[in-house]
Amino acid sequence: DQQVKQNSPSLSVQEGRISILNCDYTNSMFDYFLWYKKYPAEGPTFLISISSIKDKNEDGRFTVFLNKSAKHLSLHIVPSQPGDSAVYFCAASGVQGAQKLVFGQGTRLTINP
Amino acid sequence: DAGVIQSPRHEVTEMGQEVTLRCKPISGHNSLFWYRQTMMRGLELLIYFNNNVPIDDSGMPEDRFSAKMPNASFSTLKIQPSEPRDSAVYFCASSIRTGLYGYTFGSGTRLTVV
Numbered sequence: 125d126q127q128v129k130q131n132s133p134s135l136s137v138q139e140g141r142i143s144i145l146n147c148d149y150t151n152s153m154f155d156y157f158l159w160y161k162k163y164p165a166e167g168p169t170f171l172i173s174i175s176s177i178k179d180k181n182e183d184g185r186f187t188v189f190l191n192k193s194a195k196h197l198s199l200h201i202v203p204s205q206p207g208d209s210a211v212y213f214c215a216a217s218g219v220q221g222a223q224k225l226v227f228g229q230g231t232r233l234t235i236n237p
Numbered sequence: 238d239a240g241v242i243q244s245p246r247h248e249v250t251e252m253g254q255e256v257t258l259r260c261k262p263i264s265g266h267n268s269l270f271w272y273r274q275t276m277m278r279g280l281e282l283l284i285y286f287n288n289n290v291p292i293d294d295s296g297m298p299e300d301r302f303s304a305k306m307p308n309a310s311f312s313t314l315k316i317q318p319s320e321p322r323d324s325a326v327y328f329c330a331s332s333i334r335t336g337l338y339g340y341t342f343g344s345g346t347r348l349t350v351v
Binding site for chain 2: 165166173223225230
């Protein structure tokens with residue numbers, strides 16, 4: 125039962141353009157949604173998050189959008205830079221106060237010069 | 238703050254052997270999580286502890302896997318006996334309050350069972 129899904133295994137974007145990563149979830153009880161970034165041979169690192177009571181959160185070049193009716197969230201990176209090349213995981217938590225994060229499969233983002 | 242410390246970074250073992258992975262969480266964090274990353278299943282939660290007590294072990298694949306947290310600064314994940322399908326990267330993470338802040342991961346242990 126995959127509660128959090130990232131349907132695109134990979135994405136290639138030109139440097140300077142916008143990168144849009146997508147994520148769908150099935151459990152309407154999630155309270156928080158997060159994005160993590162992972163480089164090879166390192167652990168995932170926290171990038172940005174959003175509460176279920178909001179529909180947008182922005183932090184510099186990164187913006188996360190939440191559409192609760194569609195059970196969909198997206199991460200926008202503008203402008204994309206070569207250092208953004210990594211695997212991005214979306215995650216969700218908070219069902220009945222649970223502390224655990226449920227992760228999607230990840231999307232490998234490649235920024236081309 | 239040294240972050241979450243995992244050891245060893247790499248482990249190669251023969252099928253049937255016992256494997257022990259170790260984790261030191263960030264001081265003051267009261268929740269600890271063990272995840273496994275594979276190509277097929279992505280990042281899957283194996284078990285997590287809150288205040289050293291196991292809260293949810295529903296992700297532990299089978300009885301060959303066990304985890305302990307004897308104190309607030311140390312946890313182990315043991316596989317006995319190991320099998321080739323256990324080959325994966327195992328991550329430990331800790332948090333003080335997951336919510337909007339998520340948790341901090343260690344660098345992982347890459348396990349290869351031959």
